Amino acid sequence: xxxxxxxxxxxxxxxxxxxxxxxxHALSALVLVALLAIAxxxxxxxxxxxxxxxxxxxxxxxxxxxxxxxxEATVHGVRAADSVQTANGWQxxxxxxxxxxxxxxxxxxxxxxxxxxxxxxxxxxxRYSASDRPGLSALAGLPLSVGVPLTGPxxxxxxxxxxxxxxxxxxxxxxxxxxxxxxxxxxxxxVDLTALTTEPSIETEAPLLGDPAxxxx
Amino acid sequence: xxxxxxxxxxxxxxxxVLVPASLFVTFSSDWLSYWSQRASxxxxxxxxxxxxxxxxxxxxxxxxxxxxxELPADxxxxxxxxxxxxxxxxxxxxxxxxxxxxxxxxxRSGAPSxxxxxxxxxxxxxxxxxxxxxxxDSEQTGDYTLEAVFVVPADAGDQLRLNVEVVDELPRYLSLxx
Numbered sequence: 127x128x129x130x131x132x133x134x135x136x137x138x139x140x141x142x143x144x145x146x147x148x149x150x151h152a153l154s155a156l157v158l159v160a161l162l163a164i165a166x167x168x169x170x171x172x173x174x175x176x177x178x179x180x181x182x183x184x185x186x187x188x189x190x191x192x193x194x195x196x197x198e199a200t201v202h203g204v205r206a207a208d209s210v211q212t213a214n215g216w217q218x219x220x221x222x223x224x225x226x227x228x229x230x231x232x233x234x235x236x237x238x239x240x241x242x243x244x245x246x247x248x249x250x251x252x253r254y255s256a257s258d259r260p261g262l263s264a265l266a267g268l269p270l271s272v273g274v275p276l277t278g279p280x281x282x283x284x285x286x287x288x289x290x291x292x293x294x295x296x297x298x299x300x301x302x303x304x305x306x307x308x309x310x311x312x313x314x315x316x317v318d319l320t321a322l323t324t325e326p327s328i329e330t331e332a333p334l335l336g337d338p339a340x341x342x343x
Numbered sequence: 344x345x346x347x348x349x350x351x352x353x354x355x356x357x358x359x360v361l362v363p364a365s366l367f368v369t370f371s372s373d374w375l376s377y378w379s380q381r382a383s384x385x386x387x388x389x390x391x392x393x394x395x396x397x398x399x400x401x402x403x404x405x406x407x408x409x410x411x412x413e414l415p416a417d418x419x420x421x422x423x424x425x426x427x428x429x430x431x432x433x434x435x436x437x438x439x440x441x442x443x444x445x446x447x448x449x450x451r452s453g454a455p456s457x458x459x460x461x462x463x464x465x466x467x468x469x470x471x472x473x474x475x476x477x478x479x480d481s482e483q484t485g486d487y488t489l490e491a492v493f494v495v496p497a498d499a500g501d502q503l504r505l506n507v508e509v510v511d512e513l514p515r516y517l518s519l520x521x
Contacts, residue, residue, distance in 0.1 A: 235456070238458075273499065274423070274495075337421075
């Protein structure tokens, strides 16, 4: 008796692989182009070098109230003088010139470790820190109160030539809570030193905590 | 597309599981350490209530808010400020009282809260006797009442809390409603 062969066991002729539809190639190409575009945008906009930890500038002009994360300040005026005498009797003579910045500054949210730790004048590539020689009669390094302005002078000793230089014209006053300005607000006020008239001498007032106008009400 | 997902299911699941796990392992130590070393978990207490915390019983007994204009000139209060005096009764549970850090917190809707440390820089003189503690006094061996003095701007609101940090209790801290 002859048993008929099972059709399932019959040898099958090899067939050609199914052709991939054209739209799948197109989709793959589109996805690739999109990924390359996203990578290019990310690469182009990512911070470079020190940008990862750069200070966050808050810029304004003399007279503006600038508010950062935990520092608020108003520059009332900028003067230049050959010599300075502060409220505690300290006298500063210089072969350069004193830049006197009249300032009100306070903390915004927290007074723990809130000092005016960064007060500097940037002239081109040079950076001059506010002088701490006048001690408590100038604002550099003094503790700040939350919401209670501390008003007084900052003193910078700079070369006299900068009163008539491109660096002096583009000078920038920088203020921050910490001497290390990274990853925190940095208040920046452009100051044109070439527009200042040098006075022979300036006497500064002692730093004053509080708002005298509010107290007079 | 469905076939591709099925064929690569194990690899895809591995990516979904391993990427977050890798991020957690990489950053969790620093993250948890950061939060565990600072006052980040308040123990809220209503005004007038006693609470045991950090080795002592704490209770706010009185809160005074005085405008700078109401103080004598020789008190030295900065113009445009209020002086907030918080009286806190402290009952040590052990032989000595705990050390602590205090600050006054103003909560504001829609804005970050503001905090003030006890008056250190302005030197406001309210005429307290020299033996009245103005801070936590770890040398106290019995019940005592401290007077915490804060100088705040006159525009500070009324939503005030006194926060008490005891190092051994961090990240928990006491937050007393005033």
